[in-house]
Amino acid sequence: MVEEDWRRVDDYIAAALISKDEAQEETLAKNARENLPAIDVSPPQGKLLHLLASAIGAKRVLEIGTLGGYSTIWLARAVGENGKVVTFEVDPRHAEVARANIAREGMSARVDLRVGPALDMLPQLEAERAGSFDFAFIDADKPNNAAYFAYALKLSRPGALIIVDNVVREGAVADPSKTDGGALGARALFDAVAAEGRVEATAVQTVGAKGWDGFLIARVR
Numbered sequence: 001m002v003e004e005d006w007r008r009v010d011d012y013i014a015a016a017l018i019s020k021d022e023a024q025e026e027t028l029a030k031n032a033r034e035n036l037p038a039i040d041v042s043p044p045q046g047k048l049l050h051l052l053a054s055a056i057g058a059k060r061v062l063e064i065g066t067l068g069g070y071s072t073i074w075l076a077r078a079v080g081e082n083g084k085v086v087t088f089e090v091d092p093r094h095a096e097v098a099r100a101n102i103a104r105e106g107m108s109a110r111v112d113l114r115v116g117p118a119l120d121m122l123p124q125l126e127a128e129r130a131g132s133f134d135f136a137f138i139d140a141d142k143p144n145n146a147a148y149f150a151y152a153l154k155l156s157r158p159g160a161l162i163i164v165d166n167v168v169r170e171g172a173v174a175d176p177s178k179t180d181g182g183a184l185g186a187r188a189l190f191d192a193v194a195a196e197g198r199v200e201a202t203a204v205q206t207v208g209a210k211g212w213d214g215f216l217i218a219r220v221r
């Protein structure tokens with residue numbers, strides 16, 4: 001199987017199981033018009049995040065890496081009217097597009113979008129005692145994944161889920177000859193999670209419209 005087949009199956013899954021209302025076609029179209037990189041989670045992955053957050057009744061979600069708000073909106077729909085998604089984005093242009101998408105989807109009241117480097121702003125979130133998140137989705141600059149994971153853990157309640165995107169990277173995670181920042185960041189994340197007694201975790205490989213990659217999924221004890 002090749003990427004084209006993976007995409008065809010993702011399209012099949014989306015056509016069968018993701019309704020027009022859920023699909024956020026206009027969000028993806030606006031991102032494309034604004035020349036944002038097409039590195040959002042895929043529709044089946046976005047719905048997976050939504051289902052997992054819904055399944056644990058998440059009301060407070062932490063997201064690192066907003067881009068155009070596609071994953072943010074899937075998560076905002078899961079937290080309900082009184083819930084909140086705090087999401088960090090370093091690029092003001094991405095954040096501006098995200099704000100417009102979030103507003104169009106009627107999710108502005110549920111989303112607290114903060115613009116700047118996440119590692120500089122997470123201490124502030126901690127100081128606000130805005131913690132006790134039920135769910136975290138980490139999807140920003142990959143070299144910082146272990147640091148983001150440590151913050152997500154610190155800010156999460158027992159039973160919370162922490163999900164990290166792009167941890168397989170076409171197999172680079174398990175290929176010692178690959179030493180780019182993404183591969184090193186993924187291995188550092190696995191090492192940190194393996195050494196962390198406060199979580200139980202796994203990772204699942206995925207193929208689809210976004211190629212060969214995977215999620216790490218951890219549950220706070």
Ligand code: SAH
Pocket residue numbers: 039040041064065066067068069070071072088089090091094116117118119139140141
């Ligand atoms: N979660 C989004 C995709 C995020 S893409 C979705 O699935 O729809 C990664 C995003 O992380 C990009 O928009 C990038 O600008 C942002 N990013 C990169 N470095 C960052 C940093 N240090 N702090 C916050 N955001 C960062």
Ligand code: DHB
Pocket residue numbers: 039040041139140165166210
């Ligand atoms: C990249 C980032 C992502 O979050 C992703 O899902 C795919 C690619 C990137 O930076 O290239």
Ligand code: MG
Pocket residue numbers: 039040041139165166
């Ligand atoms: Mg990603």
